[in-house]
Amino acid sequence: MDRNQIAKWLKSPAKMANKYSLHAVYFCTGCGIIEIPPVITTRWDAERFGIIPVATPRQGNLFMITGYVSLKTLKAIIRTYEQMPDPKYTVGFGSCPINGGMYWDSYNTIKHLDRYIPVDGWIAGCMPRPEAVFIAITHLWTLIDKGKADGYLRYQENYAAYRRNQEMLFAELEWPPLYPCDSIAEEARK
Amino acid sequence: MIPSLQKDLEATFKGVEVTVVEDSRMSVLAPRDSIPVVLRYLKESGLDHLALLSCVDWIKEGKFEVVYVLTCYMRNDTDYTSDQRLHVLLKTEIPREKPALKSVIDIFENAEPYEREIHELYGVHFDGHPRLIPLLLERDYEIPPFRKDFDTRKYVEETFGSIPPVEG
Known part of the structure; x- marks a missing residue:
């Protein structure tokens, strides 16, 4: 353990433990997923940074969107x-979730991912190298330290707006509306 | 193989135009109603693999061209070097207004997803298809998106351009 960090560990152990054990949801989108196997296996070995892929989203806390996002995705x-x-x-x-990338004029691919779910950070490039993943992870550590990686909180605060954007694309969402957000969503629509 | 097949096709079916592209490759233009019989005939002549079913929108002529790409499976190693290799494009033209074609699932079972895809991207109806429901797309499109008169830019502007940013 880094001795310089002992003060941080004593101050907020849960935060530090969370920061150094990121569990990535193994969710494949587009072509970027081709960079993830070298990242998690011996060549670059993401476990040095405490990242392992997990099988189900209920066990994970790091979600990487690795490529263009079609409506179904x-x-x-x-x-x-x-x-x-x-x-x-x-x-x-990659550049596709940021602004659509080469799918800017596609009839079935969304442009800005952060209008539907909150995003804490971006890795630009087409494709980013595996090293870029680790640079992003160290940046994410800094953000977690400073309390700025608050996407899940922003999602709770602005859920009505996110939900409105989601419903603009999918007229019939198959999951039920949440109770307190119904009235807020109505106001947001007006 | 190809010259004899060409002779057979032209002798057996009416209105079939055969063009030999290369030694082992030819293109067959058949009228719309004779597609199932020609396809069955080609299958029995050794072209037992439907590799692809595709569609082209010729908007100026007012036609859709549906293309069946047929090849044959290689059963022995020697087939790769012999003249057993065949590659046939079976084409047919259908009008752009109310396009419909008979389904060929009873001949090639793997045509099912291809026909569904062409139905949703071009709006071609396939008679006798058991489930012509959307395969890839999530939204309803007024004009099927692969038709040439579908204005992609306008659609993208209206759909994705109208969604506001949540914060900032």
Whole structure:
């Protein structure tokens, strides 16, 4: 253990433990997922940074969106994100989730991921190298330290707005509306 | 193989135009109603693999061109070097207004997802298909999106451009 961090560990052990054991949801989207196997296996070995992939979203707290997001995938992403326990962190990987990338004029691909679910950080590039993943993770550590990786809190605060954007794409969401948000969503629509 | 097949096809079916593209590759243009019989005939002549079913929108001519790409399975190692290799494009033209075609699932079972895909992207109806429900798309489109008169830019502007940012 780094001796310089002992004070931090004593001050908020839960936060530090959470920070150094990121469990990535193994969710494959688009072409970016091709960079993830080298990241988690011996060549770059993400476990040095405490990251392991997990099988289900209910065990994970790091969600990497690794490529273009089609409408059908967006539906799955929203469901997956809502199943993850707090605190949870989302990272957009590659240029497609940031602004659509080369799918800017596509009839079936969304442009800005952060209008549907909150995103804590972006990795730009097409494709980003595996090293970029680790740079992003160290940045995410800094954000967690400073309390700025608060996407899950922003999702709770602005749920009505996120839900409105989701419903603009999917007229018939198949999951039921949440109780307190109904009236807020009505106001937001007006 | 190809010259004999060409002769057979032209002798057996009316209105079939055969173009030999290469030694082992040819393109067959058949009228719309004779597609199932020609396809069955080609299957029995050794072209037992429907590799792809595709569609082209010729908007100026007012036609859709549906293309069946047929090849044959290699059963022996020697087939790769011999003249057993065949590659046939079976094409048919249908009008753009109310396009419909007979389903070929009873001949090639793997045509099912291809026909569903063409139905949702081009709006071609396949008679006798058991479930013509959307395969890939999530929203309803007024014009099927792969038709040439579908204005992608306008659609993207109206759909994704109208969604506001949540914060900031």
